[in-house]
Amino acid sequence: MKATVNQQTFEVSYNALKQSFILNDEDIALDVLAYKPGHYHVIKNHTSYRVEVIEKQHADKKVTLKINGQQYQVQLTDALDDLLHKLGFDQTANNKPMDIKAPMPGLVKNILVAEGQTLKAGESVLVLEAMKMENVLKCTADTTVKNIKIKNGQTVEKNQLLITLM
Numbered sequence: 001m002k003a004t005v006n007q008q009t010f011e012v013s014y015n016a017l018k019q020s021f022i023l024n025d026e027d028i029a030l031d032v033l034a035y036k037p038g039h040y041h042v043i044k045n046h047t048s049y050r051v052e053v054i055e056k057q058h059a060d061k062k063v064t065l066k067i068n069g070q071q072y073q074v075q076l077t078d079a080l081d082d083l084l085h086k087l088g089f090d091q092t093a094n095n096k097p098m099d100i101k102a103p104m105p106g107l108v109k110n111i112l113v114a115e116g117q118t119l120k121a122g123e124s125v126l127v128l129e130a131m132k133m134e135n136v137l138k139c140t141a142d143t144t145v146k147n148i149k150i151k152n153g154q155t156v157e158k159n160q161l162l163i164t165l166m
Helices: 081-087 091-093
Strands: 004-005 008-015 020-023 026-028 031-036 039-044 047-057 062-068 070-077 106-111 124-130 133-140 143-148 161-165
Touching: 124 161
Parallel strands: none
Antiparallel strands: 004 008, 004 070, 008 020, 020 026, 031 039, 039 047, 047 062, 062 070, 106 124, 124 133, 143 161
């Protein structure tokens, strides 16, 4: 797992056999004592730290910590997040309307929207048939249809612009 704090990224994992954390390929011995929910006493290299979990945002994988009185925002990412980023699917987390492009070559079976129509995030926009399967493409954020670039029954190529949004 990766943890990003103040634009610095760290690789973090736990070695259950050694009961230690691994930070950027280095074993880190920590003594951790939870003394009430969300409050911890941590000792590292004979130095004591008071750690409090201020806020957890599970959907965004963000944690706000207070360590010895100083607050830190931590963004957590895992292998799945990295894969989604490489594939360009992490854009949906930004809640910005993105133009609809063909994720694969296929046949436009059904356009479900009209120009000027207002859409809610997750609403179906069109049905694309590829490899004998129907795929429903959806908008990523609340938006309005600006322009429809294709017609029902049209064959499209991968990454072809289908619908522009505003």
